[in-house]
Amino acid sequence: MTDTTPKRRRRKDARPAEIVNAAMDVFVEHGFANAKLTDVAKRAGVAKGTLYLYFETKEDLFRATAREALTANLEALEQSSAAFNGSIADLVPMLLKRAAGRMGDGRVPGIVRMVLAESRAFPDLARIWHDEVVARILGRLTELVSAAQAGGEVRAGDPGLFAISIVGPMVLGVLFQEVFGSDSQHAPELGMLATQHAETVLHGLLVRS
C-alpha cells in the first residue's frame, strides 16, 4: 500500500488534460461550430456529461484547448530562444530548420489553421495568440535582425519587415501542406524549403547581387 492515491482520483486529475487532448483533435478536424461534444467525449473515453464537470460550456472547452495548444507551442519557442548568440547567417538556417522539423510531425499546423479559422469568432483568442506567440516570435526575430544591423551584418531596412521576409515562406509552406495536402505538385517539402529559403533570404535570388 505504498500508493495511497486511489485510481479514481488519479484519473480525475488527468481528465481535463485527456479531454482537452481529445478536444484538440476534434476542433482541429471540424472547427468549433461543427465539432460535436459527443465526439469529443467519445474520443476522450468519457460520457458527454463528464465534459461538464471540467468545462462550463463548449466555448469554454474550446478556449482551454486553444490555450493548451498555445502552451505547447510556447515551450518549443522558449527552447529556440536560447539560440540568441551567433550571426544571422548561422541563426536563420537553424531557426528555419527547427521550425520545419516542429511543423512536420505534430498537430501544430492544424492548430495554426484552426486559429486562423476561428479568429473571427473568437477575437479575444486571436489577441492572446498574437500576444503570446506571434508577437513573441516576430519580436525576438526583429531584435536579432536589429542587432545584426547594428553589427553591420544586415543591411539597412525595417527589421520587422525583414523578420517577415524570413518566416513568411515557412508559414506559407506549412499552410499549403495543411490546406492542400502534400500531393500537390507545388507542395513544398518543409525541410528543403527551410534550407533553400534560408539561403535565399540571406543572399538573394540573383546570381550577383
Added chain:
Amino acid sequence: MTDTTPKRRRRKDARPAEIVNAAMDVFVEHGFANAKLTDVAKRAGVAKGTLYLYFETKEDLFRATAREALTANLEALEQSSAAFNGSIADLVPMLLKRAAGRMGDGRVPGIVRMVLAESRAFPDLARIWHDEVVARILGRLTELVSAAQAGGEVRAGDPGLFAISIVGPMVLGVLFQEVFGSDSQHAPELGMLATQHAETVLHGLLVRS
C-alpha cells in the same frame, strides 16, 4: 405593359449575382457554419425562400460564392500575367506591389481567410482553389524563375521553392492584417512590405552576399 423588359425580369437575371454577393460578405464575416441564410437573404434584399430558387442548399450557395470569389481573383491574376517579359529583378517588385495593392482594399484577404478556414470542411473547394488560383500563381512564378535561371539571372535551386520565397511574406502579411488587425506593433504595412521584401528576396539580407 408595353415594356416587355420589365424591372422584374432585369432584376431576375441579376438575382443570383446579388445573392452571391451578399453571401460573400456573410460567409467571410461569420464562416460557413455560423452564417445564417436569413442574413444572406436580408442583405440581398430578398426573402429566405428566394435563395432556394437559385441555389439548392446552403452548401451550394457557399460553393457558388467560393467559385465567384475565385473568378474575381483570377481576373486580377490574368492581368498580372501579361507582364510576362522583363527580368526577374523588374518583375518581382512589380508583382508584389500589385499584390499589395489588390489585397489592401477589397474583400480578398477575407476570402483567403475563409478558404483556409473552410478547406477542411470543403476539401473539393480547396482543390479547386488550389488548381485554379494557387497552382496557377505558383506555376507561373515558377516558370518565370526557371526562365530566369536559364537566362543566368537567378542562381541554382528549386524554382518552386524560390516562388514560395517570393510570395510567402506577402501572404503572411495579408493574413496577419486579416487575423490580428492592423493595430498590432508587428502588423506590416503591405506596400512597404512589398517593396522591402522584393529587395530582400532579390539581393539578400546580408550586407555583402
Added chain:
Amino acid sequence: MTDTTPKRRRRKDARPAEIVNAAMDVFVEHGFANAKLTDVAKRAGVAKGTLYLYFETKEDLFRATAREALTANLEALEQSSAAFNGSIADLVPMLLKRAAGRMGDGRVPGIVRMVLAESRAFPDLARIWHDEVVARILGRLTELVSAAQAGGEVRAGDPGLFAISIVGPMVLGVLFQEVFGSDSQHAPELGMLATQHAETVLHGLLVRS
C-alpha cells in the same frame, strides 16, 4: 374575391393566441418546470419550432401566458366594478355570487394555483399579479367598506382587513376545490359558500350578536 386576406396570414395572426391558449393548459397542468414545449406545440397543433416564431424562450411564453390569464381575469373584474353603488349588505352577496360563478367553470382556479406555485420562481410576475389583480380587487373592496363605514353601515375597524374577511373564504373554497378536488367531504360548494358566507360576514355567526 372579397376576402383578400390569405389563409396563411389569417392563421399567423391567430397563432400567438392559439399557442398561449395551449400553453395555459400545459402550464396549469404541469407547472412551468415540468411543462414540455413539445406538449404545448402538440396541443396548439404546431411544430416545436413554431413556438419560437412568436416567443423567444419558454420563460417568455410562460410570461405571455401569465399575462394573458391576467387579462382574462381583469375583464371579469371590470364588469364587477360597475356594481359600485348600493349598500354593502346588497353588494357583498352579489359579488361573492359572481365570484363563485366565475370560478366554477373556467380555468381561473387552475391559474390561481399556478400563480401561487410559480410566484417564487417568477417574483416579477407575482408583483404584476399583485398590482393588476389582487391590489385592485382588495383596493376596490376596501374603498367600498370605507364608504360604508362613513355612511354608518359598517362598524369601526380596518377596512382592508374587513375586505379580507369578505373574500378570504371564497379564495379558500376555490383553492380547496382546485387542490383537493370536489369529492372531499369538506369540499365546499362554491355557490352555497358564497350565499352563506355573505350572510355570515354581514351578520355574524352568533345568534344574537
Added chain:
Amino acid sequence: MTDTTPKRRRRKDARPAEIVNAAMDVFVEHGFANAKLTDVAKRAGVAKGTLYLYFETKEDLFRATAREALTANLEALEQSSAAFNGSIADLVPMLLKRAAGRMGDGRVPGIVRMVLAESRAFPDLARIWHDEVVARILGRLTELVSAAQAGGEVRAGDPGLFAISIVGPMVLGVLFQEVFGSDSQHAPELGMLATQHAETVLHGLLVRS
C-alpha cells in the same frame, strides 16, 4: 475505542432527519422540480451519494419531507385541539390568534405554498395532506360549530361552510404574505387580522346585525 457510541453512530441516526430538514428548506425555496439534490446535500453537510443511502429517489425524499412537514403541523394541531370546551365566542379568537402566531414565525407558510404548488404533481400527497391536516382542522371546527348550534349559540346554517368562513381569511392572509411579501399596501398583519376577523365573523360587519 472504549466508547461504543461514537459520534459517527450518533450522527448516523440523525442523518435522515438532518437531510429532511435541509430538503425542506430547498424544496420550499425552489419547488420540487427546481430543487437540486446537490443543494440539499450541501445544506445537509453530506455528499450527494449519501442521500441515496436513506432515500431511494428525489421523489422519495420529497415525500418524506412533505410527511415530516405534516407531522410538525399536526403537533401544533393537537395542542389546539385540547381547547375543546368553551363557547365559540371564546374559541374563535383564541384559535385564530394561535394560528396567526404559528404562521408568523416558522416555515409553515412556505410549506403551505409548496403543498399547493406540488399538489398537481403529487396528488397522493395532496390526499394525505387533506386527510391528515385539512380534514382534521375543518372537521374539528365543524364539530365545534355544530355543537354551538345545538347549544343555541350559533345560528342555523351549514357548519362546514361556517368553518370555512372562520379560517378562510387567515389562510388568505398567510398566502398573501408568502406570495406577495409583507411590503404590499394590502398585506395584512396576521395578528390584527386574527383579532378583527374573529370579531367580524362572530358579530358581522354591519352595525346592527
Added chain:
DNA sequence: CATGAATGAGCATTCATTCAT
C-alpha cells in the same frame, strides 16, 4: 417567380442516479 410561416432534425446542456473507492 417570390414570399415567409412552418417544420423538425440536431445539438448543447442539466441533473438525478449509480458505483468504484
Added chain:
DNA sequence: TATGAATGAATGCTCATTCAT
C-alpha cells in the same frame, strides 16, 4: 457507511429547408 466522479436520458433551442399562397 460515505464519498463524489461519472453517467446518459431528457429537453430547450436553432436554423436549413419546404411549400401553400
